[in-house]
Amino acid sequence: MKNITSIIYILFSFLLIGCADAQQQNNTLEATAFSEKIKATPDAVVLDVRTPQEFAKGHLPSAINYDWNDKNFQSQVAALDKSKPLFVYCLSGGRSSKAAETLRSKGFKHVYELNGGIMKWRSAQLPEEKIIHQMLMN
Numbered sequence: 001m002k003n004i005t006s007i008i009y010i011l012f013s014f015l016l017i018g019c020a021d022a023q024q025q026n027n028t029l030e031a032t033a034f035s036e037k038i039k040a041t042p043d044a045v046v047l048d049v050r051t052p053q054e055f056a057k058g059h060l061p062s063a064i065n066y067d068w069n070d071k072n073f074q075s076q077v078a079a080l081d082k083s084k085p086l087f088v089y090c091l092s093g094g095r096s097s098k099a100a101e102t103l104r105s106k107g108f109k110h111v112y113e114l115n116g117g118i119m120k121w122r123s124a125q126l127p128e129e130k131i132i133h134q135m136l137m138n
Helices: 002-026 031-039 052-056 071-079 094-105 117-124
Strands: 045-048 084-090 112-114
Touching: 031 084, 031 112, 031 117, 052 117, 071 094, 084 094, 084 117, 094 112
Parallel strands: 045 084, 084 112
Antiparallel strands: none
């Protein structure tokens, strides 16, 4: 009887781990799905974790910029509402993956990642915004 209980416990553990992995994978979206999910989520926060210089050259519409490598990143994201869906991206997915992991560990419930970053967004020819410097305006 102990062996059967042990086997059931082990199988149940694998099932839970598999479901957690599947849920995590569902939160990494291809560019078009990422765009559609943002549109379908009225209170979404779009977070660009690249440098301010990268952000200025082009970013997703309505994105805010908190540089993953900046010493203030932790305090900046701490001010965000943890109950709101958070859409995270970077150039190719490396920084945003680390940022998303950190955000989830800090209690953010709905964190979505852009698979392949803004490079895939651009490949899909999705809309982008750019910061126009004041010098150009004068």
